[in-house]
Amino acid sequence: MTSPASALASADTGEFSQTKNFLTITISNQIFGIPVLQVQDVLGPQKVTRVPLAPPSVAGALNLRGRIVTAIDVKRCLNLTSDTPPKAMSVVVEHNHELYSLIIDHVGDVIPLKDVDFEPNPATLDPLWKGISHGIYRLDKQLLVVLDVPKLLESVNS
Template identity: 30%
Template sequence: MTENVVEKDYLEEDTQHGRFLTFALEEEVFGIEIKYVTEIIGVQSITKVPEVPPHIKGIINLRGKIIPVIDVRLQFGKEPVDYNDRTCIIVIDIDSVSVGLIVDSVDEVITIEDEEISAPPSSKSGFENRFIKGIGKSGGKVQLLLDCASLLKSDEMEIANDLLE
């Protein structure tokens, strides 16, 4: 019986490989591995928390669970914009840490084969890539694939997680 459980977990995990939820910030398209996404919600009331970096917008109560919310646009150095009906919060979970990512809009779930993913340019080129895991090519488009683990290990997210303890 144990073998079946292990085999089932392996098969479920395997079906997620290469699948990404894409979202937009201005004209750029980003992707997050679907295995980290728990849900997509509309923007809701965010409780501001004092003395945190500007891109950490605060915390929300999601069905009794308090999670920090960051504005990805601000974290990536883009100009702030007013939220609208297309603005979403992508709730991700890595190692039992949940965080909401505010994005301009969610596009679709796509599959990108491993051979269609390139490494990001080296830091020697001046391209800031600490949150970019790779560059995916799908359907004639390019997607910047986020490294969710790096996003949650940033100093700012450690501050946000400290708020929840």
């Protein structure tokens, strides 16, 4: 699971126009990308059991085909405050052999992104976001933030 991430970390703006596939997701109108190989599942709205006393960004736990998955409210992790749409979707990822369901607003397409369009995080980026972003891809009309899933999950407890 980590190979796309590490490959990404070592990726520079290299002459070869290699591409990587990302699943695009939208949270509060910002587009994000998750390396497609890290994605296990995409879910529609789910019945989530609240976990009392859990960190605020833990939305609860849900049953995914007999496995218990911890649901993470990504919006809270990113300190975004917009309302969650009624039909919020989730992306299931695996981290340390456990499944996490990242609750986000919308799931978009899987798109190939060229390495040449990759940029490291701009210096002025919100420090919170810097901690959970790999870098930025320049798209035609907007910028895509690459989510660093392990870091995002580690940020939940801190």
